[in-house]
Amino acid sequence: MRIHCPCCGPRGVAEFSYGGDGTVRRPDLSVTDTDAHVAYVFERENPRGRHVELWHHIGGCRHWLLVTRDTLTHEITRVEMAGRFAGEAARMPGAGA
Amino acid sequence: MQKYSAFSLLRNALSGHRDWQPAWRKPDPKPAYDAIIVGGGGHGLSTAYYLAKEHGLTNIAVLEKGWLGSGNIGRNTTIVRSNYMLPGNNRFYEWSMKLWEGLSLDLNYNVMFSQRGILNLAHTPSQLDDYARRGNSMRLEGIDAELLGREEVARRVPGLDMSPDARFPVLGGLLQPRAGTARHDAVAWGYARAADARGVDIIENCEVTGFLREGGRIVGVETTRGEIRAPKVGVAVAGSTSQVLRLAGIERLPIESHVLQAFVSEPVKPILDCVVTFGAGHLYISQSDKGGLVFGGDIDKYNSYAQRGNLPVVEHVMSEVSVMLPFVSRLRLLRNWGGIMDMSMDGSPIIATGPLPGLYLNAGWCYGGFKATPASGWCFAWTMAKDEPHPLNAPFTLDRFQRGYVLDERGAGPYPKMH
Ligand SMILES: Cc1cc2nc3c(=O)[nH]c(=O)nc-3n(C[C@H](O)[C@H](O)[C@H](O)COP(=O)(O)OP(=O)(O)OC[C@H]3O[C@@H](n4cnc5c(N)ncnc54)[C@H](O)[C@@H]3O)c2cc1C
Ligand SMILES: [Zn+2]
Numbered sequence: 154m155r156i157h158c159p160c161c162g163p164r165g166v167a168e169f170s171y172g173g174d175g176t177v178r179r180p181d182l183s184v185t186d187t188d189a190h191v192a193y194v195f196e197r198e199n200p201r202g203r204h205v206e207l208w209h210h211i212g213g214c215r216h217w218l219l220v221t222r223d224t225l226t227h228e229i230t231r232v233e234m235a236g237r238f239a240g241e242a243a244r245m246p247g248a249g250a
Numbered sequence: 251m252q253k254y255s256a257f258s259l260l261r262n263a264l265s266g267h268r269d270w271q272p273a274w275r276k277p278d279p280k281p282a283y284d285a286i287i288v289g290g291g292g293h294g295l296s297t298a299y300y301l302a303k304e305h306g307l308t309n310i311a312v313l314e315k316g317w318l319g320s321g322n323i324g325r326n327t328t329i330v331r332s333n334y335m336l337p338g339n340n341r342f343y344e345w346s347m348k349l350w351e352g353l354s355l356d357l358n359y360n361v362m363f364s365q366r367g368i369l370n371l372a373h374t375p376s377q378l379d380d381y382a383r384r385g386n387s388m389r390l391e392g393i394d395a396e397l398l399g400r401e402e403v404a405r406r407v408p409g410l411d412m413s414p415d416a417r418f419p420v421l422g423g424l425l426q427p428r429a430g431t432a433r434h435d436a437v438a439w440g441y442a443r444a445a446d447a448r449g450v451d452i453i454e455n456c457e458v459t460g461f462l463r464e465g466g467r468i469v470g471v472e473t474t475r476g477e478i479r480a481p482k483v484g485v486a487v488a489g490s491t492s493q494v495l496r497l498a499g500i501e502r503l504p505i506e507s508h509v510l511q512a513f514v515s516e517p518v519k520p521i522l523d524c525v526v527t528f529g530a531g532h533l534y535i536s537q538s539d540k541g542g543l544v545f546g547g548d549i550d551k552y553n554s555y556a557q558r559g560n561l562p563v564v565e566h567v568m569s570e571v572s573v574m575l576p577f578v579s580r581l582r583l584l585r586n587w588g589g590i591m592d593m594s595m596d597g598s599p600i601i602a603t604g605p606l607p608g609l610y611l612n613a614g615w616c617y618g619g620f621k622a623t624p625a626s627g628w629c630f631a632w633t634m635a636k637d638e639p640h641p642l643n644a645p646f647t648l649d650r651f652q653r654g655y656v657l658d659e660r661g662a663g664p665y666p667k668m669h
Contacts, residue, residue, distance in 0.1 A: 165558060166562060173506070173549050194504035194664050195652075197492075197502060198502055199503065201507070224553045224556075225556055226505070227560075
């Protein structure tokens, strides 16, 4: 498996550390309803198919990336920066834009 | 059921082995049962067996989407142990060990349970302290545990790198003498045959594709072989748990599916007579009766439903095994494969009623569900029959995450890839 880092280009998966489901959002700390916090910490959709997930390019530029990957075929269709540089996507071979 | 014995073996040998009966029937599904178990892996089959044997429920069916043994029950590295630290875990796994000890007799099927012992190597003084603590925790529960020094470890496992300049010097280890291995396929077949003999319908090639509901209750399932009704539906589908429960409208669970790979070498003469685990990384190895070295390491560490893994983990596992047992580097690898693990958020399982009325859940086995097969089925059968957990599985609730009663053996936090 290779991940096309928007900063470093295509790199082997061994350079990256997995950060799990990239769609869960930590509730604001002022939210006192524990269900929202429990859902953030413990509950996952765990789909078989398209999964938006976090990867940390720990052996490269050290950016956090949002990767769209199929959990059955491992096909990666989109990689973009997470956090401050959100929206900057890698040019993927065959993925159009 | 045709009873297996030395006598039946002799009789069938004399008649040219033409009279053996199939080990279980291949019935068509009935329209309704008293209980259904989804998933014909080790846990589903043992649940059916104990429902019939211990609770007298015989009008039941096990529904398996493929063939028996196609899931993790036929893919694991067969290690059986009860060397856990937390009381919620070690009591349960010790009960499993006790069931293992009588299993071949109970099932009238040789599951080749071999109590050859498991030795966890320690490479630092603090690791040895940690093992002493775990061993004491085990002994408090009446479980066997021995702390070994360096010389004793070297004597027991001659192939280890015990040289003075070893990269990860071995200081000692924790031994559980009653731990060991079993033949994984035989466990599935033995439970299937014994459950079938008590009237359980084992239905292969029958995938559950939906749930039947009345009011808020689950009252049966839709399958590729038609609708089947039952007031109790137990789900034991390991890596497919999120997929199957989504069919019942449960969108989120404290589970992620990850792939774990395993490896077997070409067969060699006896060299390793116990299970050994590496303490400076994650590696477990034993030698099968055929002579192959069977070993595995970490999961691939990202969500996966592909029953095959990636090469970096292969490389990692090989470097670990050859640093621990240098002779292995000269062997050829025969095969490697993968299975989909139901990794839970605290590394411990779920055996509970719910999450909907009429539904029962058995999941979250991570790397360690093979050893649990007997106790998991025994406790799940109890839970399904009595609509409440047995004290042994009472800690394995689904709402423990909500209530703050996680059972995190390693203290690794809510990261499935770390368990
Ligand atoms: C490589 C590897 C090594 C392992 N090593 C060990 C070890 O050394 N020791 C240990 O204790 N544990 C080990 N494990 C873990 C252990 O194998 C599992 O935890 C355990 O087998 C899971 O329970 P099971 O046997 O019921 O699962 P499975 O055998 O996977 O059974 C689940 C069944 O559900 C079926 N199913 C799925 N969806 C549906 C559906 N919709 N309808 C009908 N049926 C469905 C599947 O086809 C499957 O047969 C290992 C696992 C792997 C993959
Ligand atoms: Zn990068």
